[in-house]
Ligand code: SF4
């Protein structure tokens with residue numbers, strides 16, 4: 001069956017159904033081909049570079065106290081922007097990248113009314129969607145100095161460039177292996 005037939009539906013019975021559909025597609029792609037990807041030296045090196053970039057962005061965000069401000073905003077002020085539904089920003093490709101990196105993906109929502117991936121101390125996933133990484137609200141922008149804002153946006157731009165390259169690599173490789181267009185790999189599917 002053509003993978004094109006798996007393009008996401010427009011309506012779902014439960015808030016998690018679309019995400020579970022993505023997990024299923026990711027699993028069907030990952031299990032039979034993980035060893036194949038493991039053997040690709042250029043893939044492994046791109047994956048490593050991306051992992052280093054995420055660690056570096058997180059370090060910069062720690063240093064400029066971005067995570068701390070988000071914690072206060074979400075947990076103490078009961079505001080926060082990781083709302084229910086935003087889990088759909090996680091694409092099949094993002095799930096695959098987490099698995100290729102050996103990172104666990106939570107399989108149930110821990111905090112009611114919040115994004116599926118939120119835990120008591122914030123986001124629980126390693127490879128995060130573009131939107132989650134590039135969004136800096138007014139509260140954060142007001143908190144950062146000019147230099148801090150430049151530092152963090154440079155780190156994130158590097159990380160997201162590598163994320164894009166990885167997503168393209170994985171999609172291109174699966175399209176070659178399966179002889180099919182895998183349109184749903186980068187779709188959020190709810191907009
Ligand atoms: S990004 Fe802004 S709105 Fe979202 S949790 Fe952080 S401080 Fe709050």
Ligand code: SF4
Pocket residue numbers: 081082083086087089090115116117118122123124125128129132
């Ligand atoms: S940062 Fe994590 S918890 Fe927040 S919306 Fe994105 S995926 Fe969800």
